[in-house]
Amino acid sequence: MSAKSLISITDFSKEEYLKIMHLAEDFEANPNQKLLQGKVIATLFFEPSTRTRLSFETAINRLGGKIIGFSDSSSSSVSKGETLHDTIRMVSNYADMIIMRHPLEGSARYASEVSSVPVINAGDGANQHPSQTLLDMYSITKTQGSLDNINLFLVGDLKYGRTVHSLLMAMLQFKDPIFNFIAPPELAMPNEYKILLTSKGIKYFEHTEFTDIINAADIIYMTRVQKERFIDPVEYEKVKNVYILRDAMLSNTKENMRILHPLPRINEIHTDVDSNPKAYYFTQAKNGVYTRMAIIAHLLNLK
Amino acid sequence: MEKHLKVSAIKDGTVIDHIPTKALFKVIKILKLEECSQMVTFGNNLDSKAMGAKAIIKIANRFFADEEVNKIALVAPHAKLNTIRDYNVIEKRVVETPGEIRGIVRCFNPSCITNAENITTRFEVLSDKPIAMKCFYCEKITNENEMVFF
Numbered sequence: 096m097s098a099k100s101l102i103s104i105t106d107f108s109k110e111e112y113l114k115i116m117h118l119a120e121d122f123e124a125n126p127n128q129k130l131l132q133g134k135v136i137a138t139l140f141f142e143p144s145t146r147t148r149l150s151f152e153t154a155i156n157r158l159g160g161k162i163i164g165f166s167d168s169s170s171s172s173v174s175k176g177e178t179l180h181d182t183i184r185m186v187s188n189y190a191d192m193i194i195m196r197h198p199l200e201g202s203a204r205y206a207s208e209v210s211s212v213p214v215i216n217a218g219d220g221a222n223q224h225p226s227q228t229l230l231d232m233y234s235i236t237k238t239q240g241s242l243d244n245i246n247l248f249l250v251g252d253l254k255y256g257r258t259v260h261s262l263l264m265a266m267l268q269f270k271d272p273i274f275n276f277i278a279p280p281e282l283a284m285p286n287e288y289k290i291l292l293t294s295k296g297i298k299y300f301e302h303t304e305f306t307d308i309i310n311a312a313d314i315i316y317m318t319r320v321q322k323e324r325f326i327d328p329v330e331y332e333k334v335k336n337v338y339i340l341r342d343a344m345l346s347n348t349k350e351n352m353r354i355l356h357p358l359p360r361i362n363e364i365h366t367d368v369d370s371n372p373k374a375y376y377f378t379q380a381k382n383g384v385y386t387r388m389a390i391i392a393h394l395l396n397l398k
Numbered sequence: 399m400e401k402h403l404k405v406s407a408i409k410d411g412t413v414i415d416h417i418p419t420k421a422l423f424k425v426i427k428i429l430k431l432e433e434c435s436q437m438v439t440f441g442n443n444l445d446s447k448a449m450g451a452k453a454i455i456k457i458a459n460r461f462f463a464d465e466e467v468n469k470i471a472l473v474a475p476h477a478k479l480n481t482i483r484d485y486n487v488i489e490k491r492v493v494e495t496p497g498e499i500r501g502i503v504r505c506f507n508p509s510c511i512t513n514a515e516n517i518t519t520r521f522e523v524l525s526d527k528p529i530a531m532k533c534f535y536c537e538k539i540t541n542e543n544e545m546v547f548f
Contacts, residue, residue, distance in 0.1 A: 200507060221509070
């Protein structure tokens with residue numbers, strides 16, 4: 096099918112990233128633009144999600160569009176055994192765009208092949224979640240003024256965390272990023288990404304200790320260290336409290352530094368950080384609405 | 399002394415030579431030779447200067463397009479194809495690993511949509527020796543030792 100979709104972060108060019116940043120800024124300044132008037136958007140959440148679904152639905156409402164869909168596959172015909180193929184064929188006859196989350200990896204790419212209307216991947220299992228990356232990039236743009244020359248510290252689960260991989264891939268398009276990876280050896284950044292960085296001559300540093308090395312950061316991107324990722328529960332017990340960011344650790348960090356987190360957090364950012372002006376994760380979540388408005392407007396050629 | 403071929407000659411058809419011994423039955427499966435109604439003869443663990451031991455398949459009255467035969471590159475990357483007409487070799491071809499593989503191999507990722515719905519698998523070949531293929535759908539990489547054939 097020929098409709099332009101957003102399935103993986105690498106589907107967009109650098110120019111498209113910059114256009115999304117520009118549109119998101121415009122929507123933040125003027126959030127109620129009725130560009131979707133008369134249009135129907137389907138939000139198909141085959142597995143539950145709070146933030147992503149509400150953020151997309153807020154974006155659609157602010158743009159004046161109507162929403163059809165479901166927030167849980169038990170309330171759809173999937174529970175009767177309908178294939179993804181048939182669900183997408185049917186819904187693409189009803190709606191002008193499909194936004195979907197599905198537990199199986201590759202489901203969104205497949206849906207974009209079957210659908211006659213654009214598809215936005217709102218998460219396909221552990222694979223891709225490109226709108227999260229774009230809102231991370233918008234948050235970096237807003238707080239640092241640009242996506243160039245960013246010293247980015249990625250902390251926590253760098254092995255399985257899809258958000259850190261996508262952000263890394265997107266930041267490669269910009270001038271002179273520096274990457275610092277802070278993770279236990281079990282959850283270290285996979286070699287394929289390190290090989291890619293080396294091949295492009297991009298600097299990266301690996302650390303297992305979470306100390307004052309963060310003083311050099313422009314952005315600290317925190318992720319959850321999840322218990323289910325560890326084969327040996329003893330190993331989890333050893334590291335579970337090592338990668339916790341506390342307010343006392345921030346006193347010598349740079350003025351422009353901001354802390355991002357895709358949320359939900361468990362305990363990896365202590366609540367005493369929340370009132371620090373460098374804590375940005377709740378504003379980051381708010382930025383998601385403007386970024387998703389920008390993605391929808393771009394894919395439907397409304398802006 | 400009279401010489402005998404270990405696998406008898408064919409008048410017309412295709413000879414696939416230099417197949418690794420462990421790949422013989424996979425090649426038969428990939429080319430669906432079990433469904434072939436023509437005479438198919440094969441030998442395994444034959445002496446080979448280059449490989450030590452090799453397998454060979456001779457298929458009477460069957461000729462293969464490049465696209466069809468290149469599928470076996472996944473298991474027999476050094477295989478050579480001889481086209482036979484009237485007992486003479488009229489063409490020699492070397493198997494080439496295609497840039498994209500459709501069907502043939504399952505995605506090794508159990509959470510991939512291709513293992514849940516009726517979808518033809520599709521991979522980008524990232525490296526051919528050893529084979530590494532990236533799934534077009536779930537983007538996970540299937541390596542040579544993880545390949546499972548349909």
